[in-house]
Amino acid sequence: MDNLGLLLWSYYKYKHLYRFKSRKQLEQWQNRKIRSFMERIVPKSRYYSKLYAGLDIGNWQEFPMINKQSMMDNFSDLNTYGIEKEEAMKVAFEAEKSRDFSPQIRDVTVGLSSGTSGNRGLFLASPSERATWAGAILAKALPDGIFVKERIAFFLRANSNLYEAVDSSRISFKFFDLLKPIDEQVDELNKYQPSILVAPPSMLRILAERVEDKSLIISCKKVISVAEVLEKIDNEFIRETFNQTVHQVYQATEGFLATTCRNGTLHLNEDIVCVQKEYIDKASGRFIPIITDFSRTTQPILRYRLNDILIEKREKCSCGSCFTAIEAIEGRTDDIFYAKAKDSDKMVGIFPDFIRREVIMTSPQISEYKVNQVSTVQLEVYLKLEDGVDTDIIKSMLSKNLKKLFDDYNCCVPQIKFIDRYEPVKGNKLRRIERKFDIGP
Numbered sequence: 001m002d003n004l005g006l007l008l009w010s011y012y013k014y015k016h017l018y019r020f021k022s023r024k025q026l027e028q029w030q031n032r033k034i035r036s037f038m039e040r041i042v043p044k045s046r047y048y049s050k051l052y053a054g055l056d057i058g059n060w061q062e063f064p065m066i067n068k069q070s071m072m073d074n075f076s077d078l079n080t081y082g083i084e085k086e087e088a089m090k091v092a093f094e095a096e097k098s099r100d101f102s103p104q105i106r107d108v109t110v111g112l113s114s115g116t117s118g119n120r121g122l123f124l125a126s127p128s129e130r131a132t133w134a135g136a137i138l139a140k141a142l143p144d145g146i147f148v149k150e151r152i153a154f155f156l157r158a159n160s161n162l163y164e165a166v167d168s169s170r171i172s173f174k175f176f177d178l179l180k181p182i183d184e185q186v187d188e189l190n191k192y193q194p195s196i197l198v199a200p201p202s203m204l205r206i207l208a209e210r211v212e213d214k215s216l217i218i219s220c221k222k223v224i225s226v227a228e229v230l231e232k233i234d235n236e237f238i239r240e241t242f243n244q245t246v247h248q249v250y251q252a253t254e255g256f257l258a259t260t261c262r263n264g265t266l267h268l269n270e271d272i273v274c275v276q277k278e279y280i281d282k283a284s285g286r287f288i289p290i291i292t293d294f295s296r297t298t299q300p301i302l303r304y305r306l307n308d309i310l311i312e313k314r315e316k317c318s319c320g321s322c323f324t325a326i327e328a329i330e331g332r333t334d335d336i337f338y339a340k341a342k343d344s345d346k347m348v349g350i351f352p353d354f355i356r357r358e359v360i361m362t363s364p365q366i367s368e369y370k371v372n373q374v375s376t377v378q379l380e381v382y383l384k385l386e387d388g389v390d391t392d393i394i395k396s397m398l399s400k401n402l403k404k405l406f407d408d409y410n411c412c413v414p415q416i417k418f419i420d421r422y423e424p425v426k427g428n429k430l431r432r433i434e435r436k437f438d439i440g441p
Helices: 003-017 023-044 046-051 057-062 068-073 085-098 127-141 182-192 201-212 232-242 352-362 391-408
Strands: 108-112 122-125 150-156 171-177 196-199 222-226 246-252 255-260 266-268 273-281 286-293 308-312 325-332 337-340 347-350 366-375 378-385 415-419 433-435
Touching: 003 127, 023 046, 023 057, 085 108, 085 122, 122 127, 127 246, 127 255, 150 182, 171 182, 182 201, 196 201, 201 222, 201 232, 222 232, 232 246, 232 352, 232 366, 246 325, 255 273, 255 286, 325 352, 337 433, 352 366, 352 391, 352 433, 378 391, 391 415
Parallel strands: 150 171, 150 196, 196 222, 222 246, 366 433, 378 415
Antiparallel strands: 108 122, 246 255, 255 266, 266 325, 273 286, 286 308, 308 325, 337 347, 366 378
16 A cells, blocks of 8 residues: 555544444453554564563553653664664754755654753654554544645644645645744745644744734634643633634654544544553542554554653543543643652652642733742742733732642742743743752652
8 A cells, every 4th residue: 555545544544433432442442453563563673572571462551661761772772674873863963953854764754852851852754654644643633624625834843754744735734943033934824824723832822922913814724732731821812812722732752642622622542542541649630641552663652651741631521532531731740849848858749730720820910921940949930911910919929829839738938039031942842830950769
């Protein structure tokens, strides 16, 4: 089957074929797929062959886990194409410098993740994987199917052959480089007139501001947030400006993990990946996902522990899907704030969502914010407020609320320093809640 045939078959599978009546049926199907996948793929990977030596594939759910560090440390042995890490890194970095993302190693696409934690990752995708991915994302993200013409504007830090696999006679795809000046981007958008706009929420917010001041005049049928946590404060502004639900695609180096349904609920793509849940707070539904992707053969992702925190949705989504519904992508485990307990040497963790809530609940006139924990005893806070607001009052209220939060956790209350400017690094992911230091083992 050629790549176009693979794309169409992939589209059909994910759009029409994979339908599950119950959670039990889905899990039984996943188990069969993963066992068959591992039997074929593990022998082709020197790393996994050694890691899983002597283990019964019937118990794959208990196999040793890997993470980004172990994947990168063993990249040359993990991939099944015999691509050396040094060669892949060289190609990826050259593409980053030249902004030409077409070079490949043989016929394999090489990409570099943005590495918000400072630990960058490589990903590989063969031509068949690119076609399969394109079919899946078209099935899950297009509002009206593949037979309706669409013009997709895609804002990312880096382009890829992976994304351009979507381009066809019906589906027009245009990459917008996040590193280019915003005025240039707005001019191009006005000319291109996309029907679908895809961008990180930080860029969607900037574009929404340009819509408000009428320098950007576009009419999109769908707006999709990618690459960053979609904060409530940004979601509401973008939704109101574009007058529509902001959809999400949750994709990482590790796979195509989740998309929003027609009701705007984010669901795990459990017809592509199996997600085991490592609960860190079961009462609130917070868990760390452990990913097994049964669709990728070039760079197998098996029992891979992400460092994201997801929150399960308590109520079943009215769309009827048995795929796990996600209330929110809260952030990263390395953005949990820590402070020393008042009555012991124990360090107490505070989830990013609780910091986020204190900011949002302080005042509806906070239009943007950034909270950094720079040490266990100091927070750094940036606020952007609506015109005419008494800044000192808002700062005083927020300071009081944050200190009370730490006090309620029986933690030593940190000093809170307000900063007047926050300049995001162009091309880097925006993290509104960020811990700036390593907590240690």
